[in-house]
Amino acid sequence: MVVLALDGLEVYYGEIHALKRVALEVQSGEIVALLGNNGAGKTTTLKTISGLLAPRQGTVSFETRPLTGVPPHEVVARGIAHVPEGRRIFNRLTVRENLLMGAYLRRDAGIADDLERVFALFPRLQERITQVAGTLSGGEQQMLAIGRALMARPRLLLLDEPSMGLAPVLVEQIFATIAEVNRQGTTILLVEQNAAMALSIAHRGYVLETGTVVLSGTAAALGENAEVRRAYLGE
Amino acid sequence: MDLELLVGIFPQVLLDGILLGFMYALIALGYTMVYGVLEFINFAHSEIFIVGAFVGVEILLGLKSAGVLDSVPWVLVLLLILVAGMLASGVLAVSVERIAYRPLRHAPRLIPLISAIGVSFFLQDAIRLFESIWRNAFNLVYPTLDVLNHRYDLTATVDVPLKSLVVIVAALLMLWGLWALVNRTKIGTAIRAVAEDQAAASLMGINVNRIISLTFLIGGAMGGAAGVLFGVQYGLINPYTGFIPGLKAFTAAVLGGIGNIPGAMVGGLVLGLLEAFAASYLSLLTGGAFGAEYKDIFAFSALILILIFRPKGLLGEVVRERA
16 A cells, blocks of 8 residues: 655755656555665655645645645644654753654653653663753664654654764664564655665665656665666665 | 941842842743744843733722722732733733744844834834823823732841732742743643754644744743733833833843743842842942942943853853764
8 A cells, every 4th residue: 555655746945956756655564765865855855745845846645645735743643753864853852851752742641652662672762861862972863863753653754864974883773673663563764875774674765866766666676776786885 | 438337238238139130030031931942032022021010000000990909809919910911911922923023034133133123112102102092191100009018027127028029939930830831841842842943843743833932922921920020019110111121131131041041040130139239339339439320330241241251141051962
C-alpha cells in the first residue's frame, strides 16, 4: 500500500527552482532512501512533505489524504515525524523535556511506555535524562533527535542526514537502530549523503540531481548501477 | 554629616527600594517573556502596563460613585481590580501582536521595533482621548482604601503600609507562578522550545503562533497587574505615566539578563535599591551638591557597567552549547 505519494512537485526558494516535477512513492513498511549530492533537493523534499515549505505546484498525499499546504504542526498530528537536518534538538531543554516535546500532541496514556521504548533503542539517553541537551555529544544528539521524533509515535518517519558529522562506528550504530525502528513497524523515508550506508538498510531508493529524480529502483539495483557507483559510492 | 540620620533612615530606604524593585520586576516580565521568545523588544509594553492601572482606577471610581466601595471587603476589591487589569492588559497585548507585530514577523528587525514605538504613542493618546471624553480629565487619582493605608510599625522608626506588603506579596506570587509555569509545565516547555527554535518546535506539533500569543497574554497580564499595583501604591496616574517605569523595567530586564525570569526579579531589585538609596543618600552624602534627581544617573550607570562586564546581564545564560 502506498502511504506517501509526491506528484509533480515544483518548489522554489525565491527565484531558485529547487524541485522540478519531483514524483516519488513510499510503500507501507519500507525504508526508502533519497540519495543525491549537496543541493540536489533532498532536504527540500522532506521540508515540503512536513509543511515547512509550500510547493508552487504539485501534490503531496499521505494515506490517501492530501497533505499539500498543511502546516507543520498539523502534519505531525497526521502521523509524520521529521528529524530535520542538523538535528535541531532543543539545546536548552533537558533530554527528558526534548523527548516529551516529541509527544506534545499526544493525550494518551502510552507516553511512558514510548519513553521506555526510546530508552531501549538508545540506552545512552536514559543515562543523560536530566542533562541539558546542548551538552550532549554529536552522536547522543542524533539519538535524541530520532528518539524525540519517535515519541510522536509516527507511522512515517522522515530522516535527514542522520550520519552527518558522526564517527563511522556511531554511524553504523545509528543505522542499525534505524533498521530496528523500521522492523518495529515504522515506515521510513531516509535522506542521506552516505549512499553506501543508506542502501545497506533501504528497500528502495531514488536519486535526485539538481532538483529532479534521475533514477529509482530497489536498493540492490541502485547499488549495482554503474552511474550510482561512480557518482555516489566513490568508485 | 549626620551619621545617626544616615543609619536611621537605612531600613526605610531599603524597604522603599525593595518595593520599587518588585514593581520593576513585574513590569520587566513582559519585556523578558516576549524577548525570550521573539528576540523583540515590545516598546508598547509600558502602555500595556498603564492600561492596567487605568482599568483599576475606573473600577474603583465606579464603585465609589455607586457608593459601595467601602462596603465591599478590601481583599475582594483588590482581587477584582487585579484580575480585571490583568485581563485587559493581556488581551490588549495579544491584539497588539496580532495587528502590529505578526504581519512584520519576517521583516528586518528594525521594522517591528518602529511599529512598537508607534503603538506606544497610539495607546498613550488613545487613553488620553478616552479619558478626556469619559471623565473630562486624564490625570486620575486612585481612590484610597483606608485599610490599605494602615501602617504597621516594624521598629520605632520604620513602618510599612499594608498596600506595600500587598505589592510585595503579589509580586512574589506572580514571579513564582510564572517561573513554575515556564519551567514545570508542558505548555511552559513548549514556550521554551519555541523560544529556541520555531521551526523545530512546529515539527513537534506545537502551534508556534498560538505559543507566541500566549507569551504576549502572560507578559501583558503581568504588566496589567503591575499597573494596578502601581496605582494602588503611588496613586496618581496619567496616560504618559507608564513610559518611565517601562523604561526602567526594560533596564531591569537587561540588567538581570533579558529572556530570563529570575533575572527580571534580580534586575528589578538591583535597580530599585540603587534608585532608592541614591534618592535618599545622594543629597545627604554630598551636602546637597547632588540632589535626589540624580538618582537615575546612578541607575543607568550601573546598567552600563554591568553591560560592559557582563554583556548578558547578571543572570545571563551560561549554558554551553555544542554545534
